[in-house]
Amino acid sequence: MNFLTPAAFGLGILLPLIVVLYLLKLRRVERRVSSTYLWRRMVRDLEANAPWQRLRRNLLLFIQLLFLSALILALARPYIWSEDFSGLSAILIVDTSASMAATDVAPNRLENAKQQIYQLVNSLAQDVPITLISAGIQARVQVASSLDRRHISQTIQNLQVEMGPSDIETALQLASAIAARQPQTVIDIYTDGGASLPSNLTVNGQLQIISIGSNGDNQAITRLLLEPSPGGEDTTAFIQVVNYSDVEVLRRLKVTVDGAPFHVIDISLAGREELSLLVEAIPINSEFVEAQLFPSTTTEDYLSIDDLAFSVNRQQEPLQVNLVSSGNRFLETALSLLPWVQLTRTDPGSSGTLLESDITVIDTALPLTTTFPAGNLFFISPVNSTEFFSVTGVLEHPIPVPATDNLDLLEFISLADVNILDGIEIPLPDYAEPIIISAGEGTQKGHPLLFVGESGGRRLVVQSFSLQHSDLPLQVAFPLLIANLIQWLAPEHLYSIPSQSVPGSAVAIILPLSITNPGAGQVVTVTRPDGQKIEQQAREGRVIYSDTSQIGVYTVETNGSPAQKFAVNLFSGQESEIKPSSLVTAAPVESQGINGSAQNNRQEWWRIFAFLALALLVLEWFVFHRSSLVYIASRISKSR
Amino acid sequence: MENTIFDEKFLQNLERLAILTRRTLAGQTQGERRSPKRGQSVEFADYRPYASGDDFRRIDWNAYARLERFFIKLFIEEEDITVHLLLDSSRSMDWGEPNKLDYAIRLAAALGYISMVGLDRVTVTVLGHNSRRAEYYLPPLRGKQQVFQLFTFLQSIQPDGKNPAEHLLAYAIKAASPGPVILISDLMNEGWKNGISQLAMRGFEPTIIHLLSPDEFDPAHFTEPPLAGDFRLMDQETDQEVEITADFETLDAYHQQLTEWQGTLQKFCGQRGAHYLPAVTSTPLETLLFSGLRRQGILR
Numbered sequence: 001m002n003f004l005t006p007a008a009f010g011l012g013i014l015l016p017l018i019v020v021l022y023l024l025k026l027r028r029v030e031r032r033v034s035s036t037y038l039w040r041r042m043v044r045d046l047e048a049n050a051p052w053q054r055l056r057r058n059l060l061l062f063i064q065l066l067f068l069s070a071l072i073l074a075l076a077r078p079y080i081w082s083e084d085f086s087g088l089s090a091i092l093i094v095d096t097s098a099s100m101a102a103t104d105v106a107p108n109r110l111e112n113a114k115q116q117i118y119q120l121v122n123s124l125a126q127d128v129p130i131t132l133i134s135a136g137i138q139a140r141v142q143v144a145s146s147l148d149r150r151h152i153s154q155t156i157q158n159l160q161v162e163m164g165p166s167d168i169e170t171a172l173q174l175a176s177a178i179a180a181r182q183p184q185t186v187i188d189i190y191t192d193g194g195a196s197l198p199s200n201l202t203v204n205g206q207l208q209i210i211s212i213g214s215n216g217d218n219q220a221i222t223r224l225l226l227e228p229s230p231g232g233e234d235t236t237a238f239i240q241v242v243n244y245s246d247v248e249v250l251r252r253l254k255v256t257v258d259g260a261p262f263h264v265i266d267i268s269l270a271g272r273e274e275l276s277l278l279v280e281a282i283p284i285n286s287e288f289v290e291a292q293l294f295p296s297t298t299t300e301d302y303l304s305i306d307d308l309a310f311s312v313n314r315q316q317e318p319l320q321v322n323l324v325s326s327g328n329r330f331l332e333t334a335l336s337l338l339p340w341v342q343l344t345r346t347d348p349g350s351s352g353t354l355l356e357s358d359i360t361v362i363d364t365a366l367p368l369t370t371t372f373p374a375g376n377l378f379f380i381s382p383v384n385s386t387e388f389f390s391v392t393g394v395l396e397h398p399i400p401v402p403a404t405d406n407l408d409l410l411e412f413i414s415l416a417d418v419n420i421l422d423g424i425e426i427p428l429p430d431y432a433e434p435i436i437i438s439a440g441e442g443t444q445k446g447h448p449l450l451f452v453g454e455s456g457g458r459r460l461v462v463q464s465f466s467l468q469h470s471d472l473p474l475q476v477a478f479p480l481l482i483a484n485l486i487q488w489l490a491p492e493h494l495y496s497i498p499s500q501s502v503p504g505s506a507v508a509i510i511l512p513l514s515i516t517n518p519g520a521g522q523v524v525t526v527t528r529p530d531g532q533k534i535e536q537q538a539r540e541g542r543v544i545y546s547d548t549s550q551i552g553v554y555t556v557e558t559n560g561s562p563a564q565k566f567a568v569n570l571f572s573g574q575e576s577e578i579k580p581s582s583l584v585t586a587a588p589v590e591s592q593g594i595n596g597s598a599q600n601n602r603q604e605w606w607r608i609f610a611f612l613a614l615a616l617l618v619l620e621w622f623v624f625h626r627s628s629l630v631y632i633a634s635r636i637s638k639s640r
Numbered sequence: 641m642e643n644t645i646f647d648e649k650f651l652q653n654l655e656r657l658a659i660l661t662r663r664t665l666a667g668q669t670q671g672e673r674r675s676p677k678r679g680q681s682v683e684f685a686d687y688r689p690y691a692s693g694d695d696f697r698r699i700d701w702n703a704y705a706r707l708e709r710f711f712i713k714l715f716i717e718e719e720d721i722t723v724h725l726l727l728d729s730s731r732s733m734d735w736g737e738p739n740k741l742d743y744a745i746r747l748a749a750a751l752g753y754i755s756m757v758g759l760d761r762v763t764v765t766v767l768g769h770n771s772r773r774a775e776y777y778l779p780p781l782r783g784k785q786q787v788f789q790l791f792t793f794l795q796s797i798q799p800d801g802k803n804p805a806e807h808l809l810a811y812a813i814k815a816a817s818p819g820p821v822i823l824i825s826d827l828m829n830e831g832w833k834n835g836i837s838q839l840a841m842r843g844f845e846p847t848i849i850h851l852l853s854p855d856e857f858d859p860a861h862f863t864e865p866p867l868a869g870d871f872r873l874m875d876q877e878t879d880q881e882v883e884i885t886a887d888f889e890t891l892d893a894y895h896q897q898l899t900e901w902q903g904t905l906q907k908f909c910g911q912r913g914a915h916y917l918p919a920v921t922s923t924p925l926e927t928l929l930f931s932g933l934r935r936q937g938i939l940r
Contacts, residue, residue, distance in 0.1 A: 028872040028883055034735030034856060035828035036875040036882040042890075042897040043882055631888035 001078050004604070008075035014068055022061050060623055067616035074609035079125070081603075089129045089145065089182040091175040091205065092117055095191035095212070096136035096159055097166030098503070098575040102192070104215035104302040110161050113190040113212045117156055120188070121149060125604050131178050135191070136162035137504030137549075139171035145178065163305060163503035163551055165574055169197055179205035193581035216579025217245040219269060220306035221253075222571055223276075224291050226313050228284065235313055237279040237289050243269035244577050249301075255279050256290040288312045288553050288565055306576045310553050310567035312499050318342040319490050322355050322373075325363035330473030331380070334482040335361070341486065359489045363467070376459040376489040381424055381466035388455050389432075389462055393425035398438035398465070400449050409435050409452065409484045413477040420472075423449055423465035431455045432462070452488065461485050497556060497566050506546040507566060509556055527555040529568075645749050645791055650926070657754045657929065657939045659723055662845055662913070665819050669782070671720025671759045679717025687711040722763060722780050722817035723755040724844070726808065727797060728825030729768040731877040734799030735826075736853020736921055743921040744824040744851055745794045750929055751822055752790045754939065756783060761817070764793055767825070768801015770810055780817070808835030818843035822938075826851050828877070833908055840912040847915040847938050850905065854922045857898070860891040867891070 003009075033039070094117065100110040121130060130152050132143040142155045168191065179185035185205035192213040223240035243249055248270045255263040263279050282289060291309045295301035321335055323345045335343045346355060348364045354373040365383035377388075385391045400415045415436065425447055428434055432453035437446055450463045467473050472481075501507050509524055522538040526545050529552025536543045538558075548554070548568045557563045570576070622629070646654070664674045674683075690699060690710030703711045725748045733741040752762045764778035771777065778793045801807070804825060812835045815821075821844045825832070832848075839846045854862040867886045874881055884890055902918050909916035917936050919928055933939040 028870045030874060031867070031871045032874045032876050034740075034826070034853065034875075035732040035877055036873050036880050037732075037828040037830075038856070038894065038897055038901065039873055039882040039884060040880070041901070042893050043884065628888045631892055634892075 001080055001605075004077035004079060006076055008072055008077075011068070011072045011075065015065055018061065018064055018068065060620065063616055063620040063623060067613055067620060070609045070613035070616060074606045074613055077604055077606045078609070079604045088184040089131070089179075089186070090120075090124060091131040091133065091178060091185055091187045092120070093133045093135050093168070093171045093175055093187065093189045093191075094156075094159060095166045095168065095189070096134045096162050098161060098163050098305055098570055098572065099192055099303065099578045100166075100212070101161040101305055102213060102218070102302040102578045103304075104213055104217070104300075104578070108161075109192050109212045110159065113210075114156050114159065116210065116212075117190060118153065121152055121156070123603055129182065131175070132156065133171045133174055134159055135166045135168045135171035135189075137164035137167065139167045139169075139174055141174055141178075145182065163549055163568075163570055165572055166191065169201070172197065172201060172203055176201075176203045176205070179203070192578065211580050213578065213580035215300070215302060216577065217247075217300045218303045218306070218576055218578045219243050219245070219249060219251055219293055219295075219301050220303070220570075220573075220576035221291055221293060221309040222274075222306075222573060222576065224289065224309040224311040224567075224569065226282070226289060226311045229280065234280070234284050235282040235286065237282055237291070237311065239277040239279060239291050239309070240274060241267060241269065241277065241293065242274045242573070242576065243272060244579065245300075246271040251301075252294045253277065254292050254294060256292070257282055257286045258288060259290075262289075282313070284313075286313050288567065290553075303576065303578050305551060306570045306572075308551060309569045309571070310551070311569075312553060312565040312567050314499050319359065319486070320344070320357040321359045321361060321486065322346055322357040323361045323363065324348055324354060324366070325361070328363050328467060330467055330478065331361070331363055331482070334473075334479045335486070337479060338483055338486060359486060374458075377461070378485065378489060379460070379462045381464065381469075382426075382462065383424070388460055389426050389429050391424050391426055395423040395425050395438060395447055395449075395464070397421065398423050398447065398449055400436045401439040403434035403437045403448070407435060409488060410481070411484065413480050413484075414475075415477065418472050418475055418477070419470065420449070420465045421469035423447075423469075426451075426462060426464050429453060429455070432460070452485075459489050461489060497564050499566055501548055501566060501568050502572070503548055503551060503568055503570060505548060506544050507548060507554075509543040509545055509564075522558055525557045527557070529553060645746055645795070646753075651753065653926075654750055654754050654929070655757045657934075658758045659751065659755055659760065659820055660937055660940050661721060661820055665721045665843075665845075666719065669720055671718060673719060673721050673758075673760070675717040675719035679715060679719075681715050681718045683716040684713065685716045686714040688714060720760050720782060721819040722761040723751070723819055724815065724821040725752055725762060725764045726767050726811065726821060726823045726825075727764065727794075728804045728823070728827075729766045729797055729799055729801035730804050730826075730829070731799050731801075732826055732828045732875075733851075735876070736855060738853075738921040740826055740851050740853050740921055741797070741799050743925070744849075745797060746925055747824055747849065747851075747928065748822070749791055749794050750925065752794070753787055756781065756787055756790065759783070760819075762786075762790060764790065765807075765811055766797050766801060767804035767807045767811070767823075770803075770807040803829070805829045805831035805835060808832060809838055811835070812838035812842060812844070815839075815842070815844070819845065821846045822849065823847065824849045824851055826856070827905070836909065836914055837912055840914055845913070846909070847917070847936075848905070848909055850902065850916065850918045852918070852920050854920055857920050859886075859894060860888075 094113055096110060100108070100113070102109050105112040124130065126147065129145040129147055130143065131141065131145050132152060132155055134140050134142050142159070143152050146152055168189065175187045179187060187203060187205045187207050189207070189209045190212055191209065193211065220242055221239060222242050223238060225238040226235050227238065229236050237255065239253070241251070241253065248268065251267050251269060253265045253267055254261065262282065265277060267275060267277070269275055289311050293301070293307040301307065319341045321341050321343050323332060323335060323343060325331065325345065326348055332343070332345065335341055344355065344357070348366060353371065354360060356373045357375055359376050359378060360373055361378040361380065362382070363380040382391060398420050400418050400420060402410050402415060428448045428451055432448070432451040434448040434451045436450035437448050439445065449465055450461070452459070452461050454460070472478050497509050498507060524536050524538055524543045526534045526536070528534065528547070529550045534547060536545060551568055551570055553565050553567050555563050555565050661673070664676045666675050687700065687703065688711065690712050694712050698712050700711050700713045727744055727748055729741070733744060748764065752764065755762045759782065761780035761782045763780040766776040769776040775796060778790065781790055808823065809831065821839050823846060827850055836846050836848065859867050870885050872881050872883050906916045915936050915938055917932060917938070919932065923932070929939065
């Protein structure tokens with residue numbers, strides 16, 4: 001045992017002083033009385049009990065010596081080195097990922113980690129600053145280098161499991177940054193593993209990993225997808241179930257459609273087996289499907305949050321495409337082959353105003369005064385300049401080449417065999433991005449033959465050559481290019497909300513409004529699986545919704561539009577694999593030991609001695625006043 | 641002189657009282673108490689055969705007429721008795737508020753006055769000197785006119801006696817004229833029992849008035865300044881010292897000791913036909929005389 005303030009032992013000189021005081025006679029007040037006859041008689045009686053009298057005096061001396069000794073020890077601040085903790089400051093990283101909800105250690109892994117952290121916090125000296133970092137979906141510094149043990153305990157108490165992976169890496173980087181400012185820092189990570197660390201992470205401080213959990217028995221639903229059946233009459237659910245334990249288990253899978261039971265399957269899963277299931281004949285107009293695994297009584301399933309999965313059934317709305325053309329068989333055929341396109345053809349001479357549609361394909365010369373309809377536009381060989389581009393001349397025999405490599409719109413498309421007779425010379429507008437350019441000699445080099453861009457709140461595709469003056473329609477590349485361009489032009493409301501997301505990720509909600517009306521000021525209401533409604537103001541026609549901590553079906557509503565749903569599922573093999581493991585690193589994490597050798601934690605014991613001193617003081621008071629207390633008690637009993 | 645001790649009204653009240661004796665005691669001169677002797681009173685006691693030299697006038701001629709023998713009529717003698725007042729004059733008596741010795745002198749004066757009014761003889765002995773000198777011993781006085789002498793003697797008593805218990809024993813051995821002995825003392829010495837036993841054995845009728853001051857009776861409440869803390873108590877009579885720690889327990893033990901002591905004395909006196917009356921000087925003298933002593937059967 002060592003002492004922080006050994007100078008306090010100087011007070012030990014008081015110990016013999018007390019003994020000396022006892023050895024010295026008491027300074028008594030002299031008082032004359034008529035006679036000491038009775039007093040002498042009484043003292044004789046008291047002396048009959050002399051052993052007790054002496055004992056009482058000695059007991060007081062004994063207690064006072066003990067009290068002073070305990071007080072001196074408390075003031076000397078004794079401490080011992082323990083092997084549990086080393087360093088002068090502590091950073092505690094707590095894994096709050098979904099796998100920490102596993103119940104293989106009671107009540108669950110996170111609570112178990114909390115209890116261990118409580119014990120550590122209580123055992124640390126008061127002057128050891130503690131930093132608490134939670135490593136959930138995002139790493140957060142919950143308490144930064146604080147000495148306030150109550151605040152730390154409260155924060156630990158408030159830690160909750162997050163439905164997602166653990167960002168141990170960021171947490172370690174945060175811890176390392178904090179440790180860089182504090183000497184001799186110990187970083188404790190309370191985790192069940194399952195996270196990966198970068199290979200070349202350098203951590204300031206001494207890293208200790210406390211593994212939480214004991215058992216990895218778990219089964220999970222890792223996929224739930226809904227696809228229209230080939231005939232389009234109904235929907236098929238694709239479900240993948242994985243057994244993460246090493247033994248064969250029996251499970252019951254229950255499928256619910258729109259809240260009503262639809263199908264129940266008893267499945268047998270061998271150890272580490274992945275099982276794929278198809279559930280067919282789900283009504284095409286159903287909104288969402290829920291799949292749940294029920295544990296059997298024979299084997300354990302320690303993590304229940306991955307036994308539940310949801311999927312929403314999206315019915316794709318047809319894309320309205322208006323082809324303004326006096327007749328183009330190739331183009332008409334290519335567009336009509338697209339399954340989600342509802343094609344209409346308009347004769348340019350039929351009326352002065354074009355129909356409003358999602359995409360308008362203009363394959364003809366239009367009057368200069370034409371007002372373009374709302375929606376995206378696809379110009380093919382325009383003759384006149386428009387508000388979006390200017391026509392400056394003619395290109396002779398341009399050689400089409402991709403503007404740059406790796407363009408998405410030219411994926412799987414080869415332009416090597418495409419020949420073009422002539423084209424329109426259109427300088428590339430500022431907003432546009434070239435897709436196909438002319439590779440010809442001289443002045444024709446670099447002129448765009450196909451470019452895309454966004455202008456005036458709409459998307460534009462301009463093809464500067466006519467299909468009739470090219471052999472492109474005869475190439476395999478033609479329908480692919482048309483499909484890619486139409487898909488790029490398609491209004492975003494078709495894909496405005498992803499049908500599935502993972503917990504903790506942000507979901508971009510793009511309002512299903514017309515492009516020319518961005519919907520500023522619209523309020524989007526998101527109903528969470530627990531029924532709580534969250535309203536968010538739309539900005540530039542979109543809302544970024546980030547509170548996806550719950551697993552289940554979220555409903556998005558805006559004024560005047562039908563509700564859209566999206567599902568949030570764990571679907572994380574890393575989290576479902578709850579078997580405790582050490583942190584995975586491609587290479588060992590480099591941690592800087594303190595002074596190159598392990599040091600122990602300093603555990604102070606002064607509280608115990610201070611409490612002992614207080615107890616002895618109270619005891620001394622009772623012993624000293626024992627006679628008075630007995631007298632008062634007897635008087636009270638007599639008065640009754 | 642008597643006015644400094646009692647007022648007229650108090651004396652008049654005292655004249656209604658008389659000292660009681662449990663049995664008839666022989667006196668020295670004619671008085672008002674029945675004597676075991678046969679004498680000249682009007683109360684018939686017995687007959688005895690005539691003997692030569694008897695007074696003819698005392699022959700019962702009616703008896704002679706019936707029996708033709710001479711019988712002398714005997715009558716009860718009425719004599720005085722001697723009341724022995726013994727006052728402890730040790731220095732421990734000079735204590736308390738009211739002062740024990742002053743209280744004892746007033747009590748003795750009252751009892752002496754009662755006796756003198758009752759035509760009894762009163763003798764006063766100051767215990768603590770074992771001397772027949774005039775300042776320590778008042779020979780028997782009789783008659784109301786001697787009261788002034790009694791009062792003067794009592795008022796001259798000084799608290800300077802030593803070994804009063806031994807003096808009592810000596811007095812008990814030597815004293816003549818058995819009669820009521822009234823001992824007024826705080827009994828704060830050893831050896832009192834021997835004297836009391838001797839008195840009872842010799843035919844005296846002892847009455848012990850055990851006089852204590854209020855602070856002796858209850859030091860926890862009547863001592864000024866309060867008796868709390870560590871003290872060295874000094875006996876003002878013997879200069880003996882006792883060291884005490886005056887806490888509740890000690891004071892409670894003192895009280896128990898006092899109670900036991902008084903109980904022992906009462907039992908001791910009762911076994912020897914003596915009266916024992918504990919008294920505290922805070923009790924008014926009238927209360928003690930007209931209530932306490934009468935209740936004990938010492939006065940009537």
